[in-house]
Amino acid sequence: MCARCLEVSRRSLMLGGGAVAAALHTGVANARIRPQDMVPLIGPGYRPTERDELGLWKEMERVEEEVAGSNLLITDPKLTEYLQNLIGTVGGPAAKDFRIYLARIPEFNAMMFPTGFAVVFSGLLLRMRDEAQLAGVIAHEAGHFLRRHMIRSWRDEKRKTDLFSIGAMLAGVGGAGAGVYLGDYVQLAQLGTILSLFSYSREMEAEADAMGIRSLAQAGYEPMAMSTIWQQLIGEEEASARYRGKHRRKGSLFDTHPSEGTRMADLKADALELTVPGKVYDRHRERYLSTIGPIRPMLLDDQVKLNDPGASQYLIETLAQDGWDGLLRFYEGEVWRLRNRPGDEPRAAQSYAAAVAYPDAPADAWRWHGIALMKQGRSGEAKAAFARYLKMKPDAPDAAWVRQMAG
C-alpha cells in the first residue's frame, strides 16, 4: 500500500534475530552497584592508544559523520545547546568532550557511542516531565562512556570465541534489523554488526545507572528523579500491551537492561543514599517545559499518530498530572479518534469540546471540534468552529475543504 511498507516490515522481521543476540547477555540479576563505588575510568580529553580501540574509533568517526549529516536531526539551536549544556553538567570528567544529537524519532530512547557522542530520540523529550529526568537519562548514557563500556564489552565478546561466532552472526542480523531506525544511520552491514555488539550486559547497565545517578546528584538534581523514569517506562509498556490484550512486550531495546523493576528499586535505594537531608533539590520543571515548549505539539503529534492508544493515553495522562491544558485534551481526542472503536467517536468529540474551552487550544482542535459537531448534525455550531479554525490558521492546507464545509 505504501511504497516502503514492504521494506520496513522486512526489517522488523529480522528484529527477532536481534532479540536472540540480546538474550545471550542476560544473566542473573546482580547485587546493586553502589554509586560511591563508581569512579570514572577516563579523564578529560580521552583518546585511545591501543590498536583495537583505535580501529573502533575510526569506524565510529564515520558513523558520527553519518549521524551529524542526517536530515532526521532536529537542529534547532536552542534545543541542541540545551542538550549540550545538560551533558556538560552531568558528564563528569568528559563533560566537555561529549557531542549530543537530537533525532526526530518518536521512541523512548537515547544511546551513547564509543567515541563520546550521544543520540537522543525526540520521543524521550516528550516523555520526560522535567529537566532532572532528562539529565538522568543523559547521565546514564555518559556513564557508559565514563566506564568505557563499549571497548570492554567488545573485548569481552572476542574472548568468548565460540559465542562470538554465533553471537556475531545473530548480531549481524539484529544490527541490520534492530534499529528499524538505527540501521539507517549505519548503512554498512559491517558497522551494523559492530553496533549490535555493543549490547551492554546487565552489569554494565547497572554500572551506568550508578555512575549516572552519582553525576546527577553531584550536579544538584533530585536523585529520585531517575527511578521515576523507569516507573513511567514500565507503566507505558504495560498500558500499550494491555490495550492489545497481551503481555508486556519483550525484545525491546530495554530488554538487555536489567529488568526495569530491579533498576527502579536499585535507583530508589541509590537515591536515598545520595540524598543529603535538608538540601534543597530542584527538578527544573519550568526551565524544561519552556525549552521544549515550542516542539511539544510536534512531539505529541508524532506519538499520537502512531495509533498506539494504550501508550499514548498513558503518556498524556502522565503529562496531565502536571495539569491539563488545551493541547493535552486535544491529543486525548486524537487518541480516541484514531482508535475508532465503537463509542470512540463521541468520546473524541467530548475531548475536542473540552480542548477548545482552554485558551491554548491549538487550531486543529477547532477543526476536529467542527467535524465532530457536523457529524452530530449541529451544523450551526460546526460552522462557527470552522470559522474559528480558519481565523487561527488562514493558510491551513485544508482551508479549501473546510471552507466548503463552512459554506
Next chain:
Amino acid sequence: MRSVAVLVVALGLSACSSLGGEGFGYSDYSLVRAKRVSVGDGSLVVTAPQPWNRHRPIWFGDIRQVEDWTQNGATLDGISFVTGLKDGKSLVRQRRTASQQVPIFRSNMTAPEVAAMIESLYRVRGGSVDFKTLSLQPRPFLNTSGFQLDYEHLDDDELWRRGRAVGAVIDGKLYMILLDAAKAHYFDATLPDFESMVASAQVRRG
C-alpha cells in the same frame, strides 16, 4: 494459515513480505499493458497510458481491494488503487496485537479523517518521521464529490517522498487512487500517468 506463515519464516526462504507486511508469501511483478485494465477486486477500471508493473502477491496476506503498481521499484515510486474498502477494514492487513495500528476505515468518514488514516499508514508502516499535509481540497472523482490530498513525508531512510491521493466514499466504501514517489524527480515524472488514470477511472457496476 498462520502456522504456514511461521514455517516459511523459520525455513528462511527468501520470502518477500506482502505489501500488508503481516502475511508472508511469494510475490512478484507482472506487466500491465497500456490499455484499459481492472484493478483491485475488479470493481475499478482505469486506462494505463503506458506499461506499468503490477505487484502481484501469489500467496496470501493482502487486501483484495488494494492493488499496487510501480514504474521504477517500490522505493522510488508507486501507485495504489483502493477499490471499495469496506467499513471496519484497514488499508493493510495487520495483526490485532500489533501495538501500532493503521486506523480502520469507517463509512461515515470525512475527507480529513481519510487523510489522517493515510498519514498514520505512513507513520506506522512506512517509517515516516515527518508528514506534512500540503493541501486537502474538494475534487470530483468517479462522478461524485471527492477529495484530493497532497502530502510529503520524510522517511527513516532519510528520503523525502511526495504523494497525492484522489478519492471518494461511494455507498459507504472507499475508492481511491494514490501516488507516492521520491520527491526528487520521481513524483513529477509519474504524476501525468497518475492524473490520466484518475481521469479515466470508472467504477464497474454489478
